[in-house]
Amino acid sequence: MKDNNDMPGHLARRFQQISVAVFLAEVEDAGFDLTPVQYAALATIKANPGLDQVTLAGLIAYDRTTITGVIDRLVQKGLAERRPSSRDRRARELEITDEGRRTLRKITPAVESAQRIMLRGLSAKEGEELMRLLRKAIAAGNELSRAPLRDAQL
Amino acid sequence: MKDNNDMPGHLARRFQQISVAVFLAEVEDAGFDLTPVQYAALATIKANPGLDQVTLAGLIAYDRTTITGVIDRLVQKGLAERRPSSRDRRARELEITDEGRRTLRKITPAVESAQRIMLRGLSAKEGEELMRLLRKAIAAGNELSRAPLRDAQL
DNA sequence: TACTGATAGTCAGCATACTGATCAATAAGA
DNA sequence: TCTTATTGATCAGTATGCTGACTATCAGTA
Structure with missing residues (x-):
């Protein structure tokens, strides 16, 4: 019987679960209310x-x-603005507000602290190796999810 | 500026995203409709x-x-049963049905295939190392999420 | 220019996950 | 035993994520 601990999928879910919890806790301690997803989008x-x-x-x-x-939610919190694009009437152009800029600046230490806490069981070298292996596995699987990573077309 | 690719939290989210997509695709190809979460619970x-x-x-x-x-959802699909516990009237005892057993048996190859596909960018040794590092990071962070891993009290 | 296909954004619906609350039942203590 | 704290399960509310559908618009082509 294969154990959960031998399933990369299970380990992925668990690591993600912990990393979200750590992120939210650090950010809340810093006095902000922003999810990992909202932070990545705003940055x-x-x-x-x-x-x-x-x-x-x-x-x-x-x-x-x-x-x-x-x-x-970013717009509702006053951190970003959404306005119609002048070049393409289907599209919306996104801008960060001054408030959003201020929030990003003040929240950065908490975000960096969260990244450290997630890896606190590992040595610096192990943390680097984990990130390298994740990047490699992700690159190979990029096209397998509905939302692959894409470069900006500029 | 710290890149997303240097954030373990972002890599965790992305790896999990891909692993869920792979799992669902493999399971659907095998003719079943079961999420990773439902599978883990049923097993x-x-x-x-x-x-x-x-x-x-x-x-x-x-x-x-x-x-x-x-x-x-497992009950609704006829794969599990929930009945009141005789020892503790607050609790519900869970059982797998014959249909659930059959489903588990038939779905196993797809689940194992999914685990391989998630790691397809890595060598066998790298895959092992990734799992080892994830296990270690998870163990250190176990208490940081609202839903930590717990041994059964039997 | 008219048609066709692709694209940007949104929506409804479903399935995780979490916070915080509530209810019933149990366990622990004075 | 009576009181209090804890526990098992559920619920309402919110936030990702996804599938599939739809509208409006754009781009390429006959």
Whole structure:
């Protein structure tokens, strides 16, 4: 009988479960209310001002139908803006607000602390190796999910 | 600027995303309709007949509020049964049905195939190392999520 | 230019996950 | 034994994620 602990899928789920819990706890301790998904979206909007939702989805490997709700909540919190694109009337251009910029800046230490805590059982070398192996497995499986990672077309 | 690819949390999410997609695709190809979560729950019920929902949750590290819905769906599909415990009138005892047993048996090749596909970018040695590091990181962070892994109290 | 196919965004519906609350029942203590 | 704390299960509410469908728009082509 194969144990759960021999199933990469089970280990993936568990590691992700812990990493989300750690992220939320650190961010809340810092006095903010932002999910990992919202953080990644906001940071990516800041790094790519004016990008549309499909491009954003590709850059962080979210499904496009998930993005809609995430942006809704960022807009509702006053951290991002969504406005119609002038070049393509189907598309919406995304911008970070000053409030969003402030939040990102203040929240960064908590986010970095969370990344350390997730790996606290591993040595520095092991942590690097884990990330390398995850990147490699992810690269090989990129096209297998509905929401693969995509470079921006600029 | 720290890249997403340097964030273990982001890599965890992405690996989990791919592993769920692979699992569902393999299982559907085999002609079944069972999620990773439902599979883990069903296999654990089979291995521990008559266990209650809290024990099940602990064995696979699910939140107890999530288990309710998962069992609902297993029962609705005729794969498991939920009946009041004779020893503790608060608790429900879980049993796998014959249909559930049959499903588990027939679905196993697809599940194992899925585990291989998730790691297809890695050598056998790298796959082992990835699982070892995940297990180690998970063990250190076990208590950090609301749904830690727990041994059965038997 | 009219048609066809592809694309951006949204929506309904379903399945995890979590927070925090509630209810019933049990266990532990004074 | 009476009281109190704890526990098993569920529920309401919220946030990912996905499938599949739909509208509006755009792009390529006959």
